[in-house]
Amino acid sequence: MNLYRQSIALFGIVLPVLACGVLVALCFVLKSKALESFDTKTRLFKTYETNRLAALEIESKIVLQRPHLEHWIALLAEEPSSSVNTQLRAIAEALPAKEFQKTAFERTNTKGGFGTVSAQPSSQLRIVFRGTFRTMQRAFLELESRLPQLQLQELRIDPNPNQQNPSPLLNFQVNYTAWEN
Amino acid sequence: MLGHTTRASNPAWYQTALELDLQLHIRVDGPSVTTFFFRHSKARWTTGPSITEADLRDPAKMEACAAEILKQARSLKAHALGIILHHADEFATAELKPALDNPAALPDLREAAVQKPAAILDDSSIPPEQNSWRVIPYPAQGSGVIGTTITLTRKYAPFLAALRQAGEDHNFPLITHALSAPLVAMMGLAQSAPFVAGKSAVAILEYPWFTALVFFNEHADLLLMRTLQHRHLRQAPNLRHALTTTLASLELTDPDLFVLSLGLDLDAGLHLDLTNGFPLSRVVTVKQATADDVPEWCPEPVIAATPPPKGEAARSLTFGILRSEKWALQDFLPTPKEIVEIYPTRSEMRLLRGLRLARMGLYAVVVIILAWFGLGIFDVVRRNEWAFDPNQANVIRTRLAKLTAERQKSEHWDNLLEDRSKAWTSMELLSRLFPERCGVLVKAFSHTVRPDSAPGQAKVGFVKEWKITGFARDEAVDRLNTLNTQEGISAQFTEVARATGNIAFNPAVRTRSLAVNVRTQENSGFKSQPLEETFDTDEASYPFNFDLTITQRFEATDPMAIHVTKAP
Numbered sequence: 001m002n003l004y005r006q007s008i009a010l011f012g013i014v015l016p017v018l019a020c021g022v023l024v025a026l027c028f029v030l031k032s033k034a035l036e037s038f039d040t041k042t043r044l045f046k047t048y049e050t051n052r053l054a055a056l057e058i059e060s061k062i063v064l065q066r067p068h069l070e071h072w073i074a075l076l077a078e079e080p081s082s083s084v085n086t087q088l089r090a091i092a093e094a095l096p097a098k099e100f101q102k103t104a105f106e107r108t109n110t111k112g113g114f115g116t117v118s119a120q121p122s123s124q125l126r127i128v129f130r131g132t133f134r135t136m137q138r139a140f141l142e143l144e145s146r147l148p149q150l151q152l153q154e155l156r157i158d159p160n161p162n163q164q165n166p167s168p169l170l171n172f173q174v175n176y177t178a179w180e181n
Numbered sequence: 182m183l184g185h186t187t188r189a190s191n192p193a194w195y196q197t198a199l200e201l202d203l204q205l206h207i208r209v210d211g212p213s214v215t216t217f218f219f220r221h222s223k224a225r226w227t228t229g230p231s232i233t234e235a236d237l238r239d240p241a242k243m244e245a246c247a248a249e250i251l252k253q254a255r256s257l258k259a260h261a262l263g264i265i266l267h268h269a270d271e272f273a274t275a276e277l278k279p280a281l282d283n284p285a286a287l288p289d290l291r292e293a294a295v296q297k298p299a300a301i302l303d304d305s306s307i308p309p310e311q312n313s314w315r316v317i318p319y320p321a322q323g324s325g326v327i328g329t330t331i332t333l334t335r336k337y338a339p340f341l342a343a344l345r346q347a348g349e350d351h352n353f354p355l356i357t358h359a360l361s362a363p364l365v366a367m368m369g370l371a372q373s374a375p376f377v378a379g380k381s382a383v384a385i386l387e388y389p390w391f392t393a394l395v396f397f398n399e400h401a402d403l404l405l406m407r408t409l410q411h412r413h414l415r416q417a418p419n420l421r422h423a424l425t426t427t428l429a430s431l432e433l434t435d436p437d438l439f440v441l442s443l444g445l446d447l448d449a450g451l452h453l454d455l456t457n458g459f460p461l462s463r464v465v466t467v468k469q470a471t472a473d474d475v476p477e478w479c480p481e482p483v484i485a486a487t488p489p490p491k492g493e494a495a496r497s498l499t500f501g502i503l504r505s506e507k508w509a510l511q512d513f514l515p516t517p518k519e520i521v522e523i524y525p526t527r528s529e530m531r532l533l534r535g536l537r538l539a540r541m542g543l544y545a546v547v548v549i550i551l552a553w554f555g556l557g558i559f560d561v562v563r564r565n566e567w568a569f570d571p572n573q574a575n576v577i578r579t580r581l582a583k584l585t586a587e588r589q590k591s592e593h594w595d596n597l598l599e600d601r602s603k604a605w606t607s608m609e610l611l612s613r614l615f616p617e618r619c620g621v622l623v624k625a626f627s628h629t630v631r632p633d634s635a636p637g638q639a640k641v642g643f644v645k646e647w648k649i650t651g652f653a654r655d656e657a658v659d660r661l662n663t664l665n666t667q668e669g670i671s672a673q674f675t676e677v678a679r680a681t682g683n684i685a686f687n688p689a690v691r692t693r694s695l696a697v698n699v700r701t702q703e704n705s706g707f708k709s710q711p712l713e714e715t716f717d718t719d720e721a722s723y724p725f726n727f728d729l730t731i732t733q734r735f736e737a738t739d740p741m742a743i744h745v746t747k748a749p
Contacts, residue, residue, distance in 0.1 A: 012536035027554040044574040045566040058584040117632040119747040140605035152602040157626040
């Protein structure tokens with residue numbers, strides 16, 4: 001007599017259970033995908049935050065150096081002998097002419113000094129001066145401050161070899177390694 | 182189904198009419214139709230609605246009659262109505278097949294009479310679609326057969342069907358039950374007939390259109406039932422003859438005769454006729470107990486609706502089984518099987534209801550799970566990470582790479598342009614080692630810087646060397662000796678570092694080492710002369726000459742060590 005028992009069971013509980021199961025499974029899949037996406041985003045977000053903080057840190061440091069770096073790059077862009085001579089002329093104008101005399105200037109493209117151990121391009125400058133001690137010190141101070149790419153390789157100071165005619169002027173010979181970009 | 186019917190909540194749909202609290206008994210005896218309402222819980226009988234024979238037979242009037250019955254039932258605040266139709270206008274018997282004469286087969290015969298009557302009837306010519314049969318057993322010992330069948334026509338089946346349909350339409354249980362009035366009256370004899378032990382008896386049930394003869398043996402068990410049609414007369418014309426011949430065939434001698442007048446205005450002379458015709462028999466007019474508002478001549482509703490008091494011993498086996506096994510209360514016009522099967526059974530409705538609760542529980546669980554999922558997703562979605570655009574990661578990565586490259590470039594040039602060797606600071610060192618008029622005449626000064634040879638390393642150290650030669654007077658010897666110590670030369674370097682700001686001279690850095698060597702000798706060209714006659718540039722006025730060498734080594738781990746790579 002129970003003609004409808006199977007139908008009732010089918011439509012009353014089996015199909016709803018299946019539908020609910022499908023719904024729950026669907027939601028589970030959706031949530032899993034959402035969590036998977038969230039994990040990916042979290043990973044990217046953490047990387048982003050780490051990189052952002054690192055960028056801020058780097059930027060806070062280099063923001064102060066940037067003008068200097070730009071200045072350096074500008075200096076390095078010039079041909080070394082030309083810039084040295086330009087600066088020496090400018091320095092000479094502010095110094096007594098008798099106490100500061102450039103007597104020789106020589107540039108070689110061969111590597112020497114620091115240039116031998118570094119892959120950075122460089123050239124060698126050899127300059128000879130005659131002058132008084134303090135004036136030459138001031139001149140070197142100016143030159144080396146204006147052109148920081150000059151790395152001193154050698155400095156020789158000798159008095160005037162003529163004993164019969166003593167002079168306050170000294171002979172200065174400097175060798176520089178000039179970094180190039 | 183649950184929403185459209187009350188079958189799940191109202192058990193009356195699955196009860197019999199005689200089990201319901203409110204019952205409508207309709208007794209049809211031919212000349213009249215009598216109706217009564219019976220409230221079971223209050224044991225109260227009241228007059229029912231006015232129903233005519235035409236209402237029962239005319240399809241056009243059935244619907245209105247059903248509506249009226251439904252209206253009255255609702256006015257009595259009932260949730261269901263049992264409608265019991267007592268057939269008192271016809272009564273016929275049909276013999277069972279002799280081959281089925283087995284008392285143990287009675288339950289199967291009872292079922293077969295409903296489902297397949299032609300299989301058990303001796304006379305197979307009666308059309309089953311127009312009649313209904315029910316088996317009645319003959320429990321008495323000595324009866325020739327195990328029972329007989331009572332036959333009723335289906336003329337009231339449409340009326341009962343209309344009532345059931347009205348109940349379905351109005352979602353109100355109208356449960357029908359068709360009884361044979363003589364069977365019910367016979368069952369009532371247990372309480373009303375004065376049976377005498379050891380004396381057989383015959384009950385003569387006189388109805389307007391027929392007379393039923395019921396024969397009992399000396400143990401009050403049923404032997405035989407016969408029916409005599411009146412054929413438009415007031416009583417059966419052959420009653421005495423039929424009674425006499427049947428008594429003879431059953432070998433009953435002078436049985437008690439119980440006369441029951443079960444109709445209005447019946448022939449009152451029957452008792453006298455029987456007394457005259459059967460002088461040796463005790464003739465008793467039996468009055469069956471009824472209730473208020475129910476006349477004595479129609480006791481069947483009260484007998485059917487009111488079971489005898491509990492504990493009352495059955496007068497005989499016949500009367501016991503007639504009520505306990507409901508042989509006398511068989512439904513002659515039940516709901517057709519094809520109609521019954523339209524609706525779920527009670528167990529199915531319970532299952533349906535139970536499953537609805539289970540579904541609600543299931544839905545609640547699913548809702549909770551979905552809410553859990555939703556909250557989980559909401560919790561994820563509202564975070565900053567969820568709104569994060571993955572492209573930003575690439576943007577910031579590119580920016581970081583650019584900044585890193587810029588920093589590396591800056592660090593590279595910062596390293597290469599470090600103040601590791603300057604001419605002016607070396608001159609400052611010289612002037613501080615030997616200030617004016619310290620008794621020293623410097624003849625030559627040289628300073629060289631050379632990198633270490635360390636191939637394969639990222640940074641390379643270097644060595645700075647100062648060589649100073651000259652002449653010294655006596656007062657300068659102590660100075661030279663002081664410079665020739667680690668503390669002395671370190672103090673000079675520290676002072677130069679402080680004065681010039683050039684940290685290359687700082688000797689405190691652990692990755693640097695500082696060495697000094699002073700060699701002092703007598704000046705072979707020295708000429709002793711008064712001090713006031715000497716001048717500073719006169720080498721002969723200096724008793725000593727000296728040779729000073731200072732070596733400063735910067736290791737590869739020193740901050741000023743040189744990067745060997747090219748600018749990025």
